[in-house]
Amino acid sequence: MEKDKKIAVLIDADNVSDKYIKYIIDEISNHGTPTYKRIYGDWTKPQLASWKNVLLNYSISPIQQYSYTTGKNSTDAALIIDAMDILYSKNVDGFCIVSSDSDFTKLAARLREAGMYVIGMGEKKTPTPFISACEKFKYLEVLASMSPKNTETTTIKGVQIQEDSKLGMTSTEKLIEAIKTIITEISDEDGWAFLGELGSTLNKRYPDFDTRNYGYTKLTPFVASLNQFEIRSTKTSNPSISLKYIRNKE
Numbered sequence: 001m002e003k004d005k006k007i008a009v010l011i012d013a014d015n016v017s018d019k020y021i022k023y024i025i026d027e028i029s030n031h032g033t034p035t036y037k038r039i040y041g042d043w044t045k046p047q048l049a050s051w052k053n054v055l056l057n058y059s060i061s062p063i064q065q066y067s068y069t070t071g072k073n074s075t076d077a078a079l080i081i082d083a084m085d086i087l088y089s090k091n092v093d094g095f096c097i098v099s100s101d102s103d104f105t106k107l108a109a110r111l112r113e114a115g116m117y118v119i120g121m122g123e124k125k126t127p128t129p130f131i132s133a134c135e136k137f138k139y140l141e142v143l144a145s146m147s148p149k150n151t152e153t154t155t156i157k158g159v160q161i162q163e164d165s166k167l168g169m170t171s172t173e174k175l176i177e178a179i180k181t182i183i184t185e186i187s188d189e190d191g192w193a194f195l196g197e198l199g200s201t202l203n204k205r206y207p208d209f210d211t212r213n214y215g216y217t218k219l220t221p222f223v224a225s226l227n228q229f230e231i232r233s234t235k236t237s238n239p240s241i242s243l244k245y246i247r248n249k250e
Helices: 018-028 046-055 074-089 102-113 128-133 140-144 172-186 195-205 219-225
Strands: 006-012 033-041 061-064 094-098 117-122 136-139 151-156 159-164 229-235 242-248
Touching: 006 018, 006 074, 018 046, 018 094, 018 117, 018 140, 033 046, 033 074, 046 061, 061 074, 074 094, 074 102, 094 102, 102 117, 102 128, 117 128, 117 140, 136 140, 172 195, 172 242, 195 219, 195 242, 219 229
Parallel strands: 006 033, 006 094, 033 061, 094 117, 117 136
Antiparallel strands: 151 159, 229 242
């Protein structure tokens, strides 16, 4: 099961604010158990002082990395070296890399080549290559606030949809087209596709996809809000469990 995964959480203090720490740890619990929790930075710098107040509360180990040379990010190097050491220890099933820095793109790709489950977390300014290199990517602003802010309204075929105005997030219009394509690819002869398989495929194609980015906690209400698809439920032998299917509206 996904929640049984042992995950190494590696945080780049130079690129992440301490205000997100609770949301980072809470989100990791949805994917597995954090067995390593390390944060990297030059702790002699005054701008990292706010981090020191929260490390003990969340049992995160600070890794000191002095900035030996101006213009070179030694923090990145220390995190990458540790990640490879942890990989070769074979003590974890996955990694969570918390940073908005594209320098970790190659690391994420390498870890996935080794069969690791890789989650990325960063702000919406995170470059696309790093997002794409991760199996899943979570926006810290969205984790901190379940209702997206700074939204504008877009009308698609007469339906008003809340669109996030910041760069980096996959647009609702693009997701609608992607969902339609996936349904066509995986549906049966009557056009019905299993909703769970749709969600899984959508995550593979858009690692940053998370229904919470658009103000919904679950996939079904999010897809229903788009008003572009039919959804039906089929009961199972367990009254508390039903299977949901989806198809494109004609």
